[in-house]
Amino acid sequence: MFQVRIHGRGGQGVVTAAELLSVAAFIDGKQAQAFPSFGPERSGAPVAAFCRIDNRTIRLHEPIVEPDAIIIQDTTLLHSVDVFQGLSPRGFVLLNSKKSLDELGLVDLVSRLPHAHARVVDATAAAQKHLGRPLSNVALLGSFAALTGAVRIDSILEAITDRFRGRTREGNAAAARAAYELVTGGAT
Amino acid sequence: MKQIEGSRAIAETVALCRPEVICAYPITPQTHIVEALSEIVKAGELDPCAFINVESEFAALSVAIGASAAGSRAYTATASQGLLYMTEALYNAAGLGLPIVMTLGTRAIGAPINIWNDHSDAMALRDAGWIQLFAESNQEAADLHVTAFRLAEELSVPVMVCVDGFILTHAFEPVDIATQADVDAFLPPFVPREVLDPADPITIGALVGPEAFTEVKVLAHQRMRRAIDRIPALASEFAARFGRTSGALVRSYRTLEADTVVVALGSVSGTIQEVVDAMRDEGQAVGSVSVVTFRPFPFAAVRQALKHALRVVVIEKNLAIGMRGVLAADVREALGVEAPPVHTVIAGLGGRGITSTSLHRVIGEAHTGTLELEHFLDLDRPTVVRATAKELSR
Amino acid sequence: MSAEQPIKFYQTGTFTVGNRLLSLEKRTVQASIGRSNALTSGHRACQGCGEALGARYVLDAAMRATKGRLVAVNATGCLEVFSTPYPESAWQVAWLHSLFGNAAAVASGVAAAFRMKGSDVRVLAQGGDGGTMDIGFGCLSGMFERNDDVLYVCYDNEAYMNTGVQRSSATPAGARTSTTPAVGGDPGNGFGTGKNLPVLAMAHGIPYVATASVADLHDLEAKVERAMAVHGARYLHVHVPCPLGWGSDPAKTIQVARLAVESGLFPLFEAEHGDVVRSTPIRRRVAVDSYLRLQTRFAHLLDGSVAGAEAIARIQVIADKNVARYGLAFTETDVELP
Numbered sequence: 001m002f003q004v005r006i007h008g009r010g011g012q013g014v015v016t017a018a019e020l021l022s023v024a025a026f027i028d029g030k031q032a033q034a035f036p037s038f039g040p041e042r043s044g045a046p047v048a049a050f051c052r053i054d055n056r057t058i059r060l061h062e063p064i065v066e067p068d069a070i071i072i073q074d075t076t077l078l079h080s081v082d083v084f085q086g087l088s089p090r091g092f093v094l095l096n097s098k099k100s101l102d103e104l105g106l107v108d109l110v111s112r113l114p115h116a117h118a119r120v121v122d123a124t125a126a127a128q129k130h131l132g133r134p135l136s137n138v139a140l141l142g143s144f145a146a147l148t149g150a151v152r153i154d155s156i157l158e159a160i161t162d163r164f165r166g167r168t169r170e171g172n173a174a175a176a177r178a179a180y181e182l183v184t185g186g187a188t
Numbered sequence: 189m190k191q192i193e194g195s196r197a198i199a200e201t202v203a204l205c206r207p208e209v210i211c212a213y214p215i216t217p218q219t220h221i222v223e224a225l226s227e228i229v230k231a232g233e234l235d236p237c238a239f240i241n242v243e244s245e246f247a248a249l250s251v252a253i254g255a256s257a258a259g260s261r262a263y264t265a266t267a268s269q270g271l272l273y274m275t276e277a278l279y280n281a282a283g284l285g286l287p288i289v290m291t292l293g294t295r296a297i298g299a300p301i302n303i304w305n306d307h308s309d310a311m312a313l314r315d316a317g318w319i320q321l322f323a324e325s326n327q328e329a330a331d332l333h334v335t336a337f338r339l340a341e342e343l344s345v346p347v348m349v350c351v352d353g354f355i356l357t358h359a360f361e362p363v364d365i366a367t368q369a370d371v372d373a374f375l376p377p378f379v380p381r382e383v384l385d386p387a388d389p390i391t392i393g394a395l396v397g398p399e400a401f402t403e404v405k406v407l408a409h410q411r412m413r414r415a416i417d418r419i420p421a422l423a424s425e426f427a428a429r430f431g432r433t434s435g436a437l438v439r440s441y442r443t444l445e446a447d448t449v450v451v452a453l454g455s456v457s458g459t460i461q462e463v464v465d466a467m468r469d470e471g472q473a474v475g476s477v478s479v480v481t482f483r484p485f486p487f488a489a490v491r492q493a494l495k496h497a498l499r500v501v502v503i504e505k506n507l508a509i510g511m512r513g514v515l516a517a518d519v520r521e522a523l524g525v526e527a528p529p530v531h532t533v534i535a536g537l538g539g540r541g542i543t544s545t546s547l548h549r550v551i552g553e554a555h556t557g558t559l560e561l562e563h564f565l566d567l568d569r570p571t572v573v574r575a576t577a578k579e580l581s582r
Numbered sequence: 583m584s585a586e587q588p589i590k591f592y593q594t595g596t597f598t599v600g601n602r603l604l605s606l607e608k609r610t611v612q613a614s615i616g617r618s619n620a621l622t623s624g625h626r627a628c629q630g631c632g633e634a635l636g637a638r639y640v641l642d643a644a645m646r647a648t649k650g651r652l653v654a655v656n657a658t659g660c661l662e663v664f665s666t667p668y669p670e671s672a673w674q675v676a677w678l679h680s681l682f683g684n685a686a687a688v689a690s691g692v693a694a695a696f697r698m699k700g701s702d703v704r705v706l707a708q709g710g711d712g713g714t715m716d717i718g719f720g721c722l723s724g725m726f727e728r729n730d731d732v733l734y735v736c737y738d739n740e741a742y743m744n745t746g747v748q749r750s751s752a753t754p755a756g757a758r759t760s761t762t763p764a765v766g767g768d769p770g771n772g773f774g775t776g777k778n779l780p781v782l783a784m785a786h787g788i789p790y791v792a793t794a795s796v797a798d799l800h801d802l803e804a805k806v807e808r809a810m811a812v813h814g815a816r817y818l819h820v821h822v823p824c825p826l827g828w829g830s831d832p833a834k835t836i837q838v839a840r841l842a843v844e845s846g847l848f849p850l851f852e853a854e855h856g857d858v859v860r861s862t863p864i865r866r867r868v869a870v871d872s873y874l875r876l877q878t879r880f881a882h883l884l885d886g887s888v889a890g891a892e893a894i895a896r897i898q899v900i901a902d903k904n905v906a907r908y909g910l911a912f913t914e915t916d917v918e919l920p
């Protein structure tokens with residue numbers, strides 16, 4: 001089982017990201033379960049959402065306490081929420097930022113993880129460029145696909161197609177692909 | 189098969205059941221269900237159907253009562269405080285024998301206000317005369333609604349489908365949505381037992397005095413008990429028609445030769461099954477039983493499922509203040525005088541997550557005889573001790 | 583062979599004119615042998631019950647207006663209790679009783695069901711002042727706001743009668759009830775409290791709102807007919823004396839009701855979409871005393887005390903305001919020749 005936790009703030013599409021991830025995994029022929037850290041609607045408040053991916057039916061209905069991957073959409077949370085809590089020793093970390101891992105003060109954390117398991121990506125820039133809005137949630141999923149291989153980029157793109165319409169669909173798809181290539185370095 | 193939100197799956201399935209009147213008042217965590225249904229109706233995908241935005245939960249069930257009495261298949265959904273607010277109407281609908289189906293997104297009851305999942309709302313109204321079914325998964329949550337309408341209309345007893353708030357309602361899981369043809373074949377049009385009709389006028393809701401009230405209630409009790417026979421039969425029919433299981437009185441998992449059996453309602457059963465597997469791998473003879481039909485309480489089926497258990501652990505998402513556990517009490521009654529020890533484990537109140545780690549520990553303790561009969565899972569004991577001392581010192 | 587004796591109008595006065603001198607189509611529904619008798623005899627109402635009378639008038643008129651295609655939804659209260667003592671029922675119309683505060687919502691549900699079935703069956707909801715104005719207000723407002731196709735009829739006897747004459751928001755100023763007793767320095771129901779449901783109904787902008795009284799049968803039936811001629815949310819507020827609760831003579835129910843109208847305390851008017859469109863001028867205005875003295879619930883105000891006199895003066899002001907507000911002052915042009 002592969003467990004993902006996504007951190008962000010209300011209004012940044014954290015829940016949508018988890019849902020899309022689960023749909024992409026489903027398209028991959030896997031079993032998936034996505035759910036938010038439930039709470040009343042409140043813009044700007046810290047929000048987390050979760051996704052489990054497995055090859056067999058997922059019967060668990062418990063919180064994810066030891067995620068295999070953590071996606072951080074908003075690095076301002078680094079100061080206020082323990083976003084890395086429970087991270088598996090062989091886990092992945094994906095952050096959305098213009099800064100480097102060093103500038104974010106995460107060198108220590110990264111050193112404890114396997115090589116190339118932590119990445120910073122400026123997904124906001126990719127979203128701004130392709131989607132016209134600084135909404136990085138979907139773009140980050142492209143990077144996630146590249147970083148972890150837990151889900152195929154084509155499935156992410158198909159999930160985007162199913163979920164969105166018009167320019168939002170095209171923009172998100174382009175942003176996801178761009179963010180994917182930021183991690184693969186262009187190589188597919 | 190679709191990867192969709194539990195609420196959406198429920199809404200789409202309810203729509204397939206062709207309700208003619210849907211009334212809704214929003215309350216977390218049921219909102220996504222009624223929002224989806226309003227979309228479906230507004231888009232003309234469910235027709236004829238009136239989607240009525242009412243001014244309170246009390247009004248919601250009242251509108252459903254009127255619609256059902258006039259011969260329309262009626263549906264509503266609520267949770268927690270909303271369920272309590274419609275209490276009068278719940279008893280009224282059951283007393284009048286109206287086959288209304290309602291989704292209950294189970295949620296804690298305040299005070300203190302809490303929007304997260306536990307079973308206190310369902311438990312609070314367990315005696316209202318409604319059949320109560322608990323879904324284990326989103327697939328079952330959706331499918332149970334089809335069975336619910338069929339059961340309700342056959343028995344003239346309203347049915348509450350209990351779906352764990354947030355945990356199931358807001359989770360994206362793979363769900364097979366039935367086809368219209370299959371649902372139509374399983375669920376024929378509603379033929380009311382009695383109906384408001386100017387051509388054949390009747391009085392519904394008369395004043396019944398001491399000379400007849402008892403008998404009326406006994407008849408209602410009998411009707412509800414008939415569900416004990418009908419539910420397994422309908423589950424078989426459902427499996428034959430839809431190719432998957434949905435609904436049961438109870439569902440046993442690896443209880444064969446299990447010394448310790450865990451009993452629970454709803455989604456936590458899935459987590460418990462994973463723990464059972466892990467513990468079996470460790471050589472511990474444990475098993476679990478998921479109670480799918482809570483009301484009417486399936487005494488015989490529970491007794492049968494726990495026949496060989498040396499001890500029972502009941503995981504309860506409800507604390508009967510001043511008493512203890514509700515499900516455990518029903519289980520003890522089912523087991524009768526020869527009952528083995530039945531542990532009440534109060535867990536998950538107000539949405540506190542029930543982890544496999546904690547379950548593993550507590551089941552292990554029961555298995556080795558070190559668990560108290562009444563246990564609060566993952567209780568912050570120091571805080572309770574401190575606060576208690578403060579209260580008592582005043 | 584008896585010759586027909588024509589009855590001279592001036593010999594008996596207007597109160598006996600009734601139906602016999604009117605052409606057939608001008609007669610009331612009650613005059614017709616073919617009336618549905620929706621609320622038939624055998625019910626257990628008190629002698630002189632204004633509500634039983636009102637309900638029979640209203641239902642029969644509604645049944646005629648809808649050619650019998652009608653369903654009634656009843657709130658808990660006197661009417662429901664005295665009409666359905668299981669195993670008997672006095673209703674000859676399809677009838678549903680659910681709860682105390684939800685008649686409007688239940689009726690909305692019934693209406694929705696019939697609409698979805700493409701049926702022409704109409705819905706009438708009814709309840710007392712308590713079930714309509716207090717506990718039922720939320721559901722009523724919801725029904726109004728949605729413009730659900732229901733005619734809601736409130737039989738206003740100005741207190742919770744079935745449970746023992748407790749005060750409701752319809753209880754008039756100064757009236758004694760079991761929870762506003764005539765004791766102390768401020769006996770009876772307080773001044774400056776209460777709700778005006780017809781005005782609240784009008785505030786929702788619904789298609790038709792009207793007040794009526796059991797004292798004027800023609801007017802009441804006409805209003806029911808007018809209400810059933812339109813669709814959407816409609817409200818009819820009927821004043822119905824309760825001899826038991828008001829402490830009035832059961833034989834004088836109609837007289838008491840007429841005095842309420844003639845004093846100006848119960849104005850008769852109609853409104854459409856929030857605006858008053860018609861009102862019934864008062865031919866012979868009477869002082870509120872004439873009305874109050876027939877009811878022991880006001881006896882404490884008529885004890886000759888200064889406080890009593892002051893209270894009655896304040897009640898007179900209420901009546902005068904109604905006359906002004908609804909244009910009830912009779913002028914020559916209001917005369918309607920038969």
